[in-house]
Amino acid sequence: MSNTPGGQLEQAIEDFAEYQRLVLGRSEATIRGYRSDLRDLAARVPDFAHFTLDALRAWLGDAVAAGKSRATLARRTAAARAFSTWAAREGYLAADVAARLVTPKVGRHLPKVLAQDEAGELMGNAVSPDEKHFLRDSAMLELLYATGMRVAELTGLNAGDVDLSRRTARVTGKGNKQRVVPFGHAAADAIAAWLDVRGEFPPAADENALFLGTRGKRIDQRQVRRVVERASQVTGTTGLTPHGLRHSAATHLLEGGADLRVVQEVLGHASLQTTQVYTHVSAARLKKIYEQAHPRA
Structure with missing residues (x-):
């Protein structure tokens, strides 16, 4: 030494x-x-x-x-x-x-969370240079929102990780831990449409990659962030990031009645405590809706 x-x-x-x-x-x-x-x-x-x-x-x-x-x-x-x-x-x-050594407590600063109608509008408003890019970008938006996966998990997906018949994706998360995440018909249809034109991109440097960049290489996280940002500008939900879509997916699952442990599994959180932050987000949204709707709020 x-x-x-x-x-x-x-x-x-x-x-x-x-x-x-x-x-x-x-x-x-x-x-x-x-x-x-x-x-x-x-x-x-x-x-x-x-x-x-x-x-x-x-x-x-x-x-x-x-x-x-x-x-x-x-x-x-x-x-x-x-x-x-x-x-x-x-x-x-x-x-x-x-x-x-004491770890300082860090306040949680959650990114922007979309309302459910805002998320629905965002899905159909990818801003892309042509049809094949539009189909790719739409599939990425749908899959991010449908699964709540991290942007690094999305870019790491291989085509073989997605089962359209079962509507599931095998996701490799932090620490190389794998989980199987379900998605709905909208995401399945968008992925199928993208796969129909995927061959129109240049021969892939990584032929296994599910999503490709313009030059045929595996798409990178920066490109995905741009796709989300452009769509959010069109729909007026500016400041949205892929992580914001992840938070939106978790919040909407809980608002729809999903169990907290189910959301933990979907998101790939090691600790339930990490997932519990979304109960506070949902409670705050519920209070806001109540105050707007109840005549004696």
């Missing part, structure tokens, strides 16, 4: 990242976030001898003084705690020094 300032930690951070990837199956986005935070820590803490609870608290204190968001503080705390647990198990530390 290197004896340069931060060198010992930097090498351990790379080993920790490999552990997160190969053993725990963490997503690349999570690993990048952990690595970035821990490298920032390594610039302050030269080696494991200086890796103490006080040093970690001072590091987080500097982040507070610099005006970092509560979400950033929570992420840094999670990175330090995960790294500390791993380092103790590997023998770098005599004890898990970050176990008592």
